[in-house]
Amino acid sequence: MKRLWGATASYTAGGTLLRTQWESGLAPVPAYLIDLSGIAELHGIHDEADGNWRIGPMTTLTSCRSHLGLQTAHPLLTEAVRNIAAPSVRNLATLGGNIVSAVGDALPALLACNSVLQWRTEQGITDQALTEWLEAEQLQSAWKERLLVGIQLPRQTSISQTKRILAYHKVGRREAFTPSVVTVAINGQLGDDGIWRDIRIAAGGGQTRPRRLEHTEALLMENPSNSPSLAVVYQSLLAEFKPKGDSFASADYRRRTAANLIVSELWKAAKRLTEER
Ligand SMILES: Cc1cc2nc3c(=O)[nH]c(=O)nc-3n(C[C@H](O)[C@H](O)[C@H](O)COP(=O)(O)OP(=O)(O)OC[C@H]3O[C@@H](n4cnc5c(N)ncnc54)[C@H](O)[C@@H]3O)c2cc1C
Structure with a gap:
């Protein structure tokens, strides 16, 4: 069907996003809708x-x-x-x-x-x-x-003598039922020695296409997770995350918010580790 109708047709799942786009004039209503529900x-x-x-x-x-x-x-x-x-x-x-x-x-x-x-x-x-x-x-x-x-x-594999740290944050313009300004996710394994053995950090929000922050991930896996290095990590996040600004929040605000959220999670993980030792 899609091959036959090409760009004049659109796959339709729940239709919640498509409808918003048509109603706001962001996209034209396609001539054909291909319903995937069946x-x-x-x-x-x-x-x-x-x-x-x-x-x-x-x-x-x-x-x-x-x-x-x-x-x-x-x-x-x-x-x-x-x-x-x-x-x-x-x-x-x-x-x-x-x-x-x-x-x-x-x-x-x-x-x-x-x-x-x-x-x-x-x-x-x-x-x-x-x-x-x-x-x-x-x-x-x-x-x-x-x-x-x-x-x-994929199955989450665990590295011995590490603790898995997971965090997801969405910051919007109000507490709930809100479009995102910034979203961040962290999935890492922190070793008993305070070194990240494996960590994936992703950020997005608003109209920014989310992406992994791989330079910062690499930096973390090279350095012990302690306060001084977190200052360096913060600068790395500011340099690496390049969100889009709009009339609700500037790119700089989004970048700093993402960096604050991520660094605070890394700090909490390091603190928990110190308390458990
Ligand atoms: C009031 C409201 C609030 C919302 N709040 C949020 C929010 O907080 N966060 C958020 O992320 N989104 C939000 N959305 C957007 C939307 O609801 C979600 O992104 C939702 O998950 C889109 O899924 P859908 O099934 O409705 O997609 P659809 O609208 O059916 O499709 C979206 C796009 O995906 C394509 N598509 C769908 N399935 C396939 C497939 N299998 N293969 C290829 N292409 C496909 C369609 O062609 C279309 O281009 C909100 C929408 C509304 C109306």
């Missing part, structure tokens, strides 16, 4: 034999949030979903739609979980790291033709 393979949350999780893109945000197994295995994702919109929207809105929007608030959490996207293309099913898809220059033209058929969250 494709059974695109629904559901699966705990696979190898320990990976596979989520169908048509899974609603409500289903993601309330799935007990997913809450235990990937609490960052369920926490991110909890912060999106309100229950009435989450009952319709899907994880796939949130991802393909390229600015959804679930994305930083999915990046921090090292997620992989599965696309149906003319050649068959193709796997692509979420981080790679978000960084692709041609994102805007390429993604519209492809169908997202799965989201894979």
